[in-house]
Amino acid sequence: MPLNADLHSHSCASDGVLAPSDVAARARANGVQVWALTDHDETRGLAEAAQAASALGMVFVPGVEISVTWAGHTVHVLGLNIDPADTALAAGLAQIRQVRRDRARRISDLLAAHGIHRALQGALSVAGNPALIGRLHFARFLVEQGHCRTTQQAFDRYLGEGRRAYVPVRWTRLKAALGWIHGAGGKAVIAHPWRHRHDANQQTALFDTFKDLGGEGLEVLAGPRAPARHDAYVRLAQHYGFEGSRGSDFHAPGAGHFDLGRMPDLPASLTPVWHDWV
Structure with missing residues (x-):
């Protein structure tokens, strides 16, 4: 039976509503065995999350979701199994928080x-x-x-983009984000690629560059309303040799498509991004 791994979630350390320990408790109650907290551009919740996960018997993967600008649009890159004490990572995230x-x-x-x-x-x-x-x-x-x-x-x-109070920003560069992640000992994973506002040529360029920079993984989720989209990203992961990741992108109870740990299984055709951590 596949491991129930959820490697994308948020706490009140960024834009979630629950404390890190409460996210951990909800994950465990939902049967999660391998869990990552990946707050936006912030690692301050990881110590509390790690302690709670250990007490609950879950494997904990320290993570972060880094805001990147690519081809004029925002891309989110997960850094998984990072060392949150890494100085270059901490300095880079501090710059993004100022933005x-x-x-x-x-x-x-x-x-x-x-x-x-x-x-x-x-x-x-x-x-x-x-x-x-x-x-x-x-x-x-x-x-x-x-x-x-x-x-x-x-x-x-x-x-939202183009609305009355929308403010465009330039986040960090993809190369810098992957440098911080790899320097902190982690793996880089493109988060929810279907949300990125790129055309087909830009997406291909993004994946090509991500691969060339040493990016390891692609987050693959299967929503009940979009199985064709899910299959497309499975094929893309196979084409590029990316490891597959699985995450709810949990922010709050009742919000979003998935609760913690309640996503479809990662397809057996993909190597899980957590294969060498568990």
């Missing part, structure tokens, strides 16, 4: 121009980590204040 803070101030200014005031303070009030503010924190504030019914509506009206 996030600058963007947050600009989002707040744009929302104020549309009659929604003190949005930055509101986003900070719902953030578990004041050092990392993301668009999802603004979305939760907009729902809390009655400006939107759901966080998705907040993105559709204000925060």
